[in-house]
Every structure is written in structure tokens, then in C-alpha cells.
Amino acid sequence: MAENFTLDQMAALLAGMPSASFRSKLRTELERKTGMTTKASYVRPGLTALTPYLIVEGAAQFIEFAKQAFGATEILRMPGPDGRIMHAQIDIAGSAIEVADGNDRYPSRPAALHLYVPDSGEVYRRALATGAGSLYPLTAQPYGELEGSVKDSFGNHWYVGTYQQGMGYRHEGLTQDVTAYLHIEGAGRMIEFLKAAFGAREILIDRTPDGAVRHAKIRLGDSALEMSEAHGQWQPMPCGLHLYVEDCDAAFERAVAAGATPVSPPADQFYGDRAAEVADPFGNSWFIATFKGGVQS
Amino acid sequence: MNDPEREREERLLEAAQRDPRRFGELYERHFERVYAFIAGRVKERAVVEDLTAQVFHRALENLARFEWRGKPFASWLYRIAANAIADHFHGAARERSFDDLEPAAAPEREIEQVEWRARLFRMVEELPPDQRHVIGLRFGEEKSIRDTAERLQRSEGAVKQLQMRALRTLRARMEGSRG
Numbered sequence: 001m002a003e004n005f006t007l008d009q010m011a012a013l014l015a016g017m018p019s020a021s022f023r024s025k026l027r028t029e030l031e032r033k034t035g036m037t038t039k040a041s042y043v044r045p046g047l048t049a050l051t052p053y054l055i056v057e058g059a060a061q062f063i064e065f066a067k068q069a070f071g072a073t074e075i076l077r078m079p080g081p082d083g084r085i086m087h088a089q090i091d092i093a094g095s096a097i098e099v100a101d102g103n104d105r106y107p108s109r110p111a112a113l114h115l116y117v118p119d120s121g122e123v124y125r126r127a128l129a130t131g132a133g134s135l136y137p138l139t140a141q142p143y144g145e146l147e148g149s150v151k152d153s154f155g156n157h158w159y160v161g162t163y164q165q166g167m168g169y170r171h172e173g174l175t176q177d178v179t180a181y182l183h184i185e186g187a188g189r190m191i192e193f194l195k196a197a198f199g200a201r202e203i204l205i206d207r208t209p210d211g212a213v214r215h216a217k218i219r220l221g222d223s224a225l226e227m228s229e230a231h232g233q234w235q236p237m238p239c240g241l242h243l244y245v246e247d248c249d250a251a252f253e254r255a256v257a258a259g260a261t262p263v264s265p266p267a268d269q270f271y272g273d274r275a276a277e278v279a280d281p282f283g284n285s286w287f288i289a290t291f292k293g294g295v296q297s
Numbered sequence: 298m299n300d301p302e303r304e305r306e307e308r309l310l311e312a313a314q315r316d317p318r319r320f321g322e323l324y325e326r327h328f329e330r331v332y333a334f335i336a337g338r339v340k341e342r343a344v345v346e347d348l349t350a351q352v353f354h355r356a357l358e359n360l361a362r363f364e365w366r367g368k369p370f371a372s373w374l375y376r377i378a379a380n381a382i383a384d385h386f387h388g389a390a391r392e393r394s395f396d397d398l399e400p401a402a403a404p405e406r407e408i409e410q411v412e413w414r415a416r417l418f419r420m421v422e423e424l425p426p427d428q429r430h431v432i433g434l435r436f437g438e439e440k441s442i443r444d445t446a447e448r449l450q451r452s453e454g455a456v457k458q459l460q461m462r463a464l465r466t467l468r469a470r471m472e473g474s475r476g
Contacts, residue, residue: 007465014421016336016345016436018349020433020437022346022349026328026349027321030320030321030324030353031318031321034317293311293315
């Protein structure tokens with residue numbers, strides 16, 4: 001084609017060429033747009049960085065309870081050959097909880113969850129009506145929540161609260177309605193572990209005069225984890241936590257270096273994650289994963 | 298598109314579909330052809346720029362919907378561009394659904410010319426710096442010989458020489474690139 005063109009014709013063709021400034025301006029616009037709207041690519045779609053993983057005896061019944069008491073929606077259910085649930089995912093107001101029936105390798109173990117709702121009184125009463133027992137009645141707490149607490153028949157604690165001192169029903173800094181809650185003997189050390197292993201950041205740490213962690217909110221990726229020093233009836237309930245990180249292998253190594261016990265080394269999984277498992281020094285199981293694409297939840 | 302090139306494009310697309318932040322490389326690869334396609338049908342530079350921006354915003358927003366069906370990613374972009382042009386000239390009285398990908402794909406002859414022109418635009422980037430600057434200012438920024446000379450602190454004669462040399466180089470390279 002080109003040999004047929006005179007230099008004037010070449011100039012005419014170039015007359016329509018894009019300006020460098022437009023090219024770079026549009027690129028900046030697109031970068032800004034993707035930067036603003038994109039969730040981290042290493043998190044499986046439908047989940048956030050941190051998801052509580054509940055292992056219960058009677059997962060199907062638990063899911064029914066969560067639907068009735070908390071308005072949960074079932075997202076996914078994978079039954080095993082014996083009809084027990086190998087893996088399921090439910091959603092409460094946009095927050096995911098993963099669930100499985102206990103087995104020999106992963107026996108059931110109750111967990112504690114902080115549930116933020118617009119009307120804690122209503123949800124607390126509905127939970128009781130659905131078969132949960134009260135741990136404490138609806139109380140105006142010093143940390144600004146109207147909160148009641150129940151224990152479901154699977155042993156899980158639910159701290160049902162409405163924050164009353166801010167614009168929304170959750171504390172500032174929290175973006176989800178469901179947050180895993182850990183009671184830890186040595187919560188200060190746990191926070192250091194989470195920083196070293198997973199790059200956690202402090203949202204809030206409220207300490208007693210002698211330095212113990214009365215309450216802490218810790219950020220992990222786009223999610224949060226809450227904890228307090230174990231005391232009285234609030235004793236450790238080590239649980240399962242599913243954490244998406246940018247680099248599963250590196251996080252696994254960092255966690256082990258920070259004092260975790262390796263359980264399963266990083267490996268590619270059929271469902272499209274690279275996943276590993278460690279137990280932290282306080283007995284919680286961390287299912288560390290990096291989403292690589294593939295099967296969507 | 299040869300096989301390794303197609304494979305690379307597929308990998309880029311998959312990556313961008315998983316993580317839109319990876320869209321940047323697709324943008325760089327296809328910017329010139331989208332711009333050339335629109336510039337082939339629309340004369341006014343401001344409109345060409347506006348429509349080019351619309352095409353990439355729309356492509357980014359709908360990237361998850363793109364599926365390989367034997368046609369390259371560029372065809373998809375051309376169709377978005379054709380729709381954007383049609384909407385511009387016939388008035389966007391109705392909101393076009395993204396799935397409503399009419400009109401039909403552009404004629405092969407037109408695409409051939411667009412690809413040729415896009416390649417010419419890209420070749421400007423490979424010119425020696427002084428020639429590249431002259432071409433960029435004269436044709437990209439639409440500056441006169443005089444303004445270009447002032448900007449580059451060269452004589453008008455030197456700018457004319459550089460422009461002629463650049464046009465010859467481009468013509469020779471385009472000939473050499475015919476395959």
C-alpha cells in the first residue's frame with residue numbers, strides 16, 4: 001500500500017494522528033477508574049479478604065438457623081457423598097460466612113462473631129425465637145453499642161450490636177456486618193503476629209490501664225477482625241479463618257516465621273485458588289489463599 | 298493475528314477480566330486502531346477524541362462480557378466504536394443496550410485501511426527523537442511549521458527538512474512492513 005503514496009498523501013494520513021497528550025490523558029482516566037472500582041484480584045469474587053469459616057456439627061441446620069435468625073442467604077452448598085456439607089457459603093447483608101460439617105480432620109468448633117445490624121433489638125429477639133440462648137440481654141455498652149448476645153445451638157456466639165454514636169450502625173472503619181471475634185490469651189501478641197504474618201493494620205486498640213487489650217479492631221485487606229483479651233466467661237474459641245492474600249506462598253512463609261505452625265504447604269487447588277493452611281500460636285486455623293481464576297463461587 | 302500473538306492477547310484479556318487494572322496493556326495495544334477507526338469516519342478531532350474515550354470506557358466496563366468466539370478483541374472494539382459513532386450522529390435518543398451490538402461489523406476493506414493507518418501512527422514512536430517531535434507537533438498537536446519551529450527552537454527550514462525526512466522514513470518502513 002505504502003509505495004503508492006506521495007509524501008503529501010503520507011502527510012494527509014498523519015493529519016489524523018492522535019495527540020500524545022490525549023493518549024496519556026485517556027490512559028490516566030482509565031487508570032483512575034479501575035483503581036477506584038476494582039477489588040483486589042487475588043480475592044475470590046463473592047468473598048472479601050477475610051471470611052470466618054465455621055465448622056459445625058449439623059451444617060445444614062446451622063444454615064437454616066442463620067437464614068431464619070439473621071436473614072442469611074445461601075450462596076453455595078457442596079454436599080459430600082454422605083450428605084454432610086463439605087463446604088457451603090452463606091451471606092448476611094453482603095458479608096460471607098463459610099460453613100462445613102465437622103469431620104475427623106476438622107472437628108466442629110464453635111466461633112464467635114460480631115454481627116452489626118440496624119436494629120439489634122429486633123435481631124436479638126428473633127435469634128432467641130429461632131432457638132438461640134441468651135448470653136446477655138440487650139445492653140447499652142460503654143463502647144457505644146446497643147448490644148445483646150446469643151449462643152446458637154451449635155455453640156457459636158453472636159454479639160448482635162447496633163452502634164449508636166456514629167452515622168451508621170457499624171463502628172467507623174468497619175465495612176462489613178459480620179466480623180470474626182477472637183478471645184485471646186495474649187491479644188497483644190496476637191496483634192503483633194497478625195502484623196508480621198499478614199500485614200495487618202490497627203483500626204482501634206483499647207487497652208486497660210495495665211496494658212491488656214480490652215478490645216481491638218484489626219484490618220486485614222478490605223476486611224476486619226475483632227478481638228479482646230480472654231477473661232471470665234469469654235474464653236478462647238479457636239476457629240477457622242479464610243484469608244485471601246496477594247501471594248499465598250509468601251504469606252505462608254511469613255506466618256511460619258512469625259510463629260505459626262505449618263499445616264498444609266501452598267498448593268494449587270482444583271477450584272482455582274492457591275491455598276495453604278497454618279495454625280497460629282493461639283490455635284486458630286488460617287486457610288491462606290490467593291485466587292488464581294477459574295471456578296467462581 | 299498469528300498463534301503466539303493470539304495466545305498473548307488471550308492471556309492479556311483473561312488477566313484484565315480478572316483484574317481490570319491490567320486493562321492498561323490492552324489499551325496500549327489497541328489505542329491507535331480504535332482512534333484510526335474513528336478518525337476514518339469522523340473528521341472533527343474533538344469528536345474523535347470524545348468517541349475514542351467512550352469506546353475504551355465502555356470496553357472496560359463490559360470487559361467481563363467479552364468472549365472469544367473466533368474473532369479478535371479488536372473486532373469487538375470496532376463494533377463498540379461503530380455504535381458510538383452511530384449514536385453520535387443519529388442522536389442518542391435511546392439508550393443503547395450493550396448487548397445490542399448493531400450495526401454489523403465494519404467492511405473488511407475499511408478494517409484493512411484502519412490497521413494500516415494504526416501501524417503508521419505507531420511507527421511515529423520509533424522515529425529518531427527530533428523527527429518524532431516534529432511529526433507529533435505538526436500532526437498530533439496540529440501546530441504550524443512556525444509554531445513547531447518556535448517550540449523546538451529550530452529554524453522553519455530545519456523543521457521542514459525533519460518533517461520530509463520523517464515522512465520518507467515512515468513511507469519506507471511501511472513498505473518494508475508489508476507482509
